[in-house]
Amino acid sequence: MEHRIERIKKQLHSQSYKLTPQREATVRVLLEREEDHLSAEDVYLLVKEKAPEIGLATVYRTLELLSELKIVDKINFGDGVSRYDLRKEGARHFHHHLVCTECGAVEEIVEDLLEDVEKIVENDWGFKVKDHRLTFHGVCKKCQEKELKASS
Amino acid sequence: MEHRIERIKKQLHSQSYKLTPQREATVRVLLEREEDHLSAEDVYLLVKEKAPEIGLATVYRTLELLSELKIVDKINFGDGVSRYDLRKEGARHFHHHLVCTECGAVEEIVEDLLEDVEKIVENDWGFKVKDHRLTFHGVCKKCQEKELKASS
């Protein structure tokens, strides 16, 4: 964890931003809850436990900044809130998501499944792909099993 | 166009909703501006030209309804607004988008490029895919050409 904080610190410095205590607290929350997809409000409440004086606006600004630097990705699953998701270290691309329409669970797919598709887009549409967002909506394994049991 | 209105009317009726004048005016705007990706506000302003008495809330409700019936898709490109996009007739899936980070233009890809990827997701993750959302961010053909000229 310290190693990743160090790296992020360097990334900030390289654009002449500083890793202030508030920013560090925010990053730590994101690292600890890496599997989750927290909203700004969620992050705010968690950061407050470490640094009670922090303001919501600062969290927003920090997340916005981290987003610009591609340290976190800002996602939107259609409910009214933006969610923030730490990029895997070294990942060039946004990872994919599976959203279950039954239980709301969100799984992540880290593998890049789109290499072939991107080639097609670049060749056929002349579009230089820099990043992508892919979300599947459907029914997760657990909910399928539940359905099976319920109908048997 | 009348044909598509008819079809949408039937789709509404099949769920015992009515095609009210306000709803029809809204659908007509969407049909006329099929290539665009209008926000609720955009739609509202355009519908107002046909039916000046309509209220913004009605447009929202109508778009929500059309969205539930999968007649339009609600998309979110990351700016704070939801946009509404008419589904191609008979399309089972959401279509894909290419968003240019230089000029903001949005192109559509109607072809389904994800059949193979969906198979992988279903097999390897046990996730039953119902729909998907895929957006590429990058540089469109026009902007690439502009860049080339500028650097020569």
Add this chain to the structure above:
DNA sequence: TAATAATTTATAATGATTTTAATTGACACT
């Protein structure tokens, strides 16, 4: 036609996010 249900309107409310203005804090120079 009377009663019922669905829809719309206008307005107000909500809730997420952003902006503002004032304050604080860190760092560089003297």
Add this chain to the structure above:
DNA sequence: AGTGTCAATTAAAATCATTATAAATTATTA
């Protein structure tokens, strides 16, 4: 240590998209 500068933070207010509410209107059924 003292001062100036500039980025960062806070708290509060403002903004913006969207949703809820209540009253009025329209369509539908009995």
